[in-house]
Amino acid sequence: xxAASPQSxxxxxxxxxxxxxxxxxxxxxxLNTFLFSMSELWGDRRDQRLFDxxxxxxxxxxxxxxxxxxxxxxxxxxxxxxxxxGNGTTEPRLAFLLADAGRLADWPATPLPDVDxxxxxxxxxxxxxxxxxxxxxxxxxxxxxxxxxxxxxxAIHYEYYDxxxxxxxxxxxxxxxxxxxxxxxxxxxxxxxARGSLKSTSVIDMPIKRSGASRP
Numbered sequence: 613x614x615a616a617s618p619q620s621x622x623x624x625x626x627x628x629x630x631x632x633x634x635x636x637x638x639x640x641x642x643l644n645t646f647l648f649s650m651s652e653l654w655g656d657r658r659d660q661r662l663f664d665x666x667x668x669x670x671x672x673x674x675x676x677x678x679x680x681x682x683x684x685x686x687x688x689x690x691x692x693x694x695x696x697x698g699n700g701t702t703e704p705r706l707a708f709l710l711a712d713a714g715r716l717a718d719w720p721a722t723p724l725p726d727v728d729x730x731x732x733x734x735x736x737x738x739x740x741x742x743x744x745x746x747x748x749x750x751x752x753x754x755x756x757x758x759x760x761x762x763x764x765x766x767a768i769h770y771e772y773y774d775x776x777x778x779x780x781x782x783x784x785x786x787x788x789x790x791x792x793x794x795x796x797x798x799x800x801x802x803x804x805x806a807r808g809s810l811k812s813t814s815v816i817d818m819p820i821k822r823s824g825a826s827r828p
Contacts, residue, residue, distance in 0.1 A: 771802060
């Protein structure tokens with residue numbers, strides 16, 4: 613076997629080494645600049661992404677809950693009615709009945725069926741579900757239970773359709789029939805979310821009450 617030629621055994625020259633190190637340095641600086649820029653951009657939008665996810669999750673939870681209140685022969689649907697509040701007065705709220713409160717209720721004792729819910733917004737709490745089972749002892753004197761759905765909801769609005777004028781309107785409070793104490797059923801509700809400079813509004817269609825099977 614012939615010996616390798618002197619040319620094939622030579623290594624990098626000093627100049628070649630310096631050029632390689634310079635190119636590697638430029639590559640590393642470029643890569644670091646790119647990664648820093650991406651992380652900065654990602655960090656700037658982090659709050660927006662988390663806020664959007666919260667809005668979607670809260671809206672989806674309410675849609676599913678409203679749907680559950682419309683299914684089955686005993687369903688009451690979601691209606692506006694005068695509801696007892698925590699301070700002893702009544703006020704018009706979206707209200708509904710669920711046979712099983714599920715994850716919406718954090719029971720202080722044994723869970724009970726047939727739970728009445730009402731939905732409202734309070735400045736210091738956000739969007740709140742107030743609830744109480746129809747089977748609770750001394751129901752009329754017991755404190756109502758609360759579950760905060762979102763601390764970032766600042767208002768709830770009610771959308772109505774006027775069949776006579778063929779127009780839509782969004783109201784800050786529920787509407788009553790002219791000359792009647794009965795509350796009109798909104799076609800949709802609007803939820804305003806806000807956290808600092810981040811704002812969003814979601815719209816939920818009011819489902820129609822369905823009888824029959826437990827699921828459509």
